[in-house]
Amino acid sequence: MARAARRPPQRGMSTISMALAAILMLAPTLAAAAPGVSKLWGAAGEAWNPAGRLPNFSFAGYRQGGVPLPTPPATRSVLDFRRAGGTDTQMLQDALAWAHAQPVDPNAYLVLTISAGAYTLTEKLVIKRSRLVLRGAGMGATVLQVPKSLTDIYGPNKDTDWGGYVNAGAFISVSGKTQKGVQVAQITGVANRGDYTVTVNNPAFLTVGEIFDIWFTDINGRFNSAMFDGKADPPPKFNGKTWTRFSPRVLQIVGNRVTLERPLPYPIAPDVCRAAFYRRPATTEEERGWSGVELMNGVQAIYICVSPYSPHHLLFIFGLQERGWSGVELMNGVRNCWVKDIELINPDNGVMVNYMVSQATIRNIRIRYTAPRGNNIPNAHNQPTDADGHWGLVYSFAQDILFDGWDFIGTLEHDVGTGFAGQFGVFMNGLSSDGNLDLHRGLAGPTLYTNINVGKGSKALLSGGPKSAGPNSVAFSTWWGITAAQPVAPNKSDKKPGDCSFGPSINLVGLTLGSTAGMCPSWFYEPAPLAPTNLYAAQLARRQAARSAGALAG
Known part of the structure; x- marks a missing residue:
C-alpha cells in the first residue's frame, strides 16, 4: 500500500508569502492550470505525460517503492558475544563475524539486536552479508559513543588526494x-x-516479471546532451562514459519487442548511445538493515569534533581535514537495503549512499549538534566554512534511492542532495533549521524533492559542487511542495539565482519564489499552494492502482 502523504514537518509555525501576480507573470513558464493543481500532474495524474518534463519518481526506495520495510524477529543479541575483559567494539565485531559465517537463508533474516545502553565504538562496523539486520532498541536507548575519528583510527583517507x-x-x-x-x-x-517498448537483438535471456538494469553508454557527448534536454553541454570528460543505469521490470516480450513497466527516461538511437540489458549479479548483497541507534560522535573527547568542524576541502598541508566523524554509508552495489530511526550527534556526514547502490530506503534520520562547530579557516576553494557538518543525506552514482523523513537542527554545508551521477532518487518529508536541497553537478539528477520544510529558507535552493563537473543538474529535477518561512531565491550555484548555468528544464512546483525576474526560460514554475503536496506518494498511489487494474501507469 502507498504511504499516506504527510504534511511538511513543522517546528513552530512557517509562513509562505505569495509573490505578487505582477512578479509571477515574469516566470519563464508559468502554468495556466486549474487552481490548486499542477499543469504537470492534475488532480490525480490525469495531466501527466510520460514523455513530458515530469519524470515518474515512484520507483525509488526498497523494492522499488510501495513495499513495507521488513520487521523480522530477533535472532541473537550482540551481548551473547561479550568477552571477559573485552571491549564493546570487540563484542560487536565478534557478533558480526558470527553472522557473516552463517549460511544465507533466502526466506529468513538474521537479526542481531543491540540492547539499550551506551557502547563505545572504536572501529568501523561493516555489514557484508545479505539478509542481515543490526537493530538497536531505539533512538536514545541504544547509544554508540565514538571517541575517535576515522582519521585518528585509520589515518588519512587513502582514496582522496587530500x-x-x-x-x-x-x-x-x-x-x-x-x-x-x-x-x-x-x-x-x-x-x-x-x-x-524497446527492440532488442535477442530476447532469449530476458524474463517476464524480472527487473533488469539497462546501462547507457554515451557516444561523442550526444547522450550526455540528451540528459540535459539538448539545452546544455556537459564537460567532454564525460564523453563515452557509462554513468546512467535504469532498472525496469519486463512486462511482456513479443518477438524482439520488449515492454517495460516504467517509461524510458532518455531517448535511444544508434548515434546517441549504446544501451543494453544486464541481469543483476546473483551475488549482489541485499536485504540488509540498520535501525534504532543513536551515534554520538566525539562527545567523550571534550568535544574534539565540536571545536571546530575540520574545514570542508581544506588543503591537507594545514593538517586539519574532514576527519571522518560520519555515521552510516551504503556502498558498492548493494540493493534493497534500508537504514531507519537513527540519530547522529555532531557528525561530519549523516547517511551517505555511494557507488552503484539501488533500491534503498533511508527513513527517519535525526541530526543534532551539542555546540557550534563552524570556523573561519579558508579552504581550497575559498568557500565559507561556518557549518557544523558537511552532508546530512546524500546519494552519488546510485539510483532509485528514497530518503523519507529527517529532522536536522544545526547548519550543514548541504542538508540533503544528489552527488555525482545520482539518479532517479527522492527526498521527502524532511525538516531542517535552514536547509538546502542540493544538486552537486557531475550528471546529477533527475531528483525529486517533495513535501519538505526547509525552515528559515535563506539558502533553500542553493547548490554546490566543482565547476569542472558542469551544470548542477541534468534536466527535469523537480522541487515540489517546499515550505519555508519566507519566499526563497531561485536555484543558484556560483552565479546569480535563476541562471541557466544551474541546469536546464527543471521544475519548481508548489513553492514560493521571491522573484522570477531573469529566471532561466526553460525552467517551469507554479507557485504554492498546490495539491498534492507529496508528488512521490501521488505517483506511487497511481502506479499501484493501475497495476491492480492491469494497466500501465509508470
Whole structure:
C-alpha cells in the first residue's frame, strides 16, 4: 500500500508569502492550470505525460517503492558475544563475524539486536552479508559513543588526494560488490523518451516479471546532451562514459519487442548511445538493515569534533581535514537495503549512499549538534566554512534511492542532495533549521524533492559542487511542495539565482519564489499552494492502482 502523504514537518509555525501576480507573470513558464493543481500532474495524474518534463519518481526506495520495510524477529543479541575483559567494539565485531559465517537463508533474516545502553565504538562496523539486520532498541536507548575519528583510527583517507573523509567513509558501512552483471540483450533501433517498448537483438535471456538494469553508454557527448534536454553541454570528460543505469521490470516480450513497466527516461538511437540489458549479479548483497541507534560522535573527547568542524576541502598541508566523524554509508552495489530511526550527534556526514547502490530506503534520520562547530579557516576553494557538518543525506552514482523523513537542527554545508551521477532518487518529508536541497553537478539528477520544510529558507535552493563537473543538474529535477518561512531565491550555484548555468528544464512546483525576474526560460514554475503536496506518494498511489487494474501507469 502507498504511504499516506504527510504534511511538511513543522517546528513552530512557517509562513509562505505569495509573490505578487505582477512578479509571477515574469516566470519563464508559468502554468495556466486549474487552481490548486499542477499543469504537470492534475488532480490525480490525469495531466501527466510520460514523455513530458515530469519524470515518474515512484520507483525509488526498497523494492522499488510501495513495499513495507521488513520487521523480522530477533535472532541473537550482540551481548551473547561479550568477552571477559573485552571491549564493546570487540563484542560487536565478534557478533558480526558470527553472522557473516552463517549460511544465507533466502526466506529468513538474521537479526542481531543491540540492547539499550551506551557502547563505545572504536572501529568501523561493516555489514557484508545479505539478509542481515543490526537493530538497536531505539533512538536514545541504544547509544554508540565514538571517541575517535576515522582519521585518528585509520589515518588519512587513502582514496582522496587530500586525505579527508569528505564524501565517503563512515563508522557503520553496508557494503557489497560493484558488478554490473551479465549483458543479456542489446537495445537496437530507436526509442523515444517516454516509450514503454524497446527492440532488442535477442530476447532469449530476458524474463517476464524480472527487473533488469539497462546501462547507457554515451557516444561523442550526444547522450550526455540528451540528459540535459539538448539545452546544455556537459564537460567532454564525460564523453563515452557509462554513468546512467535504469532498472525496469519486463512486462511482456513479443518477438524482439520488449515492454517495460516504467517509461524510458532518455531517448535511444544508434548515434546517441549504446544501451543494453544486464541481469543483476546473483551475488549482489541485499536485504540488509540498520535501525534504532543513536551515534554520538566525539562527545567523550571534550568535544574534539565540536571545536571546530575540520574545514570542508581544506588543503591537507594545514593538517586539519574532514576527519571522518560520519555515521552510516551504503556502498558498492548493494540493493534493497534500508537504514531507519537513527540519530547522529555532531557528525561530519549523516547517511551517505555511494557507488552503484539501488533500491534503498533511508527513513527517519535525526541530526543534532551539542555546540557550534563552524570556523573561519579558508579552504581550497575559498568557500565559507561556518557549518557544523558537511552532508546530512546524500546519494552519488546510485539510483532509485528514497530518503523519507529527517529532522536536522544545526547548519550543514548541504542538508540533503544528489552527488555525482545520482539518479532517479527522492527526498521527502524532511525538516531542517535552514536547509538546502542540493544538486552537486557531475550528471546529477533527475531528483525529486517533495513535501519538505526547509525552515528559515535563506539558502533553500542553493547548490554546490566543482565547476569542472558542469551544470548542477541534468534536466527535469523537480522541487515540489517546499515550505519555508519566507519566499526563497531561485536555484543558484556560483552565479546569480535563476541562471541557466544551474541546469536546464527543471521544475519548481508548489513553492514560493521571491522573484522570477531573469529566471532561466526553460525552467517551469507554479507557485504554492498546490495539491498534492507529496508528488512521490501521488505517483506511487497511481502506479499501484493501475497495476491492480492491469494497466500501465509508470
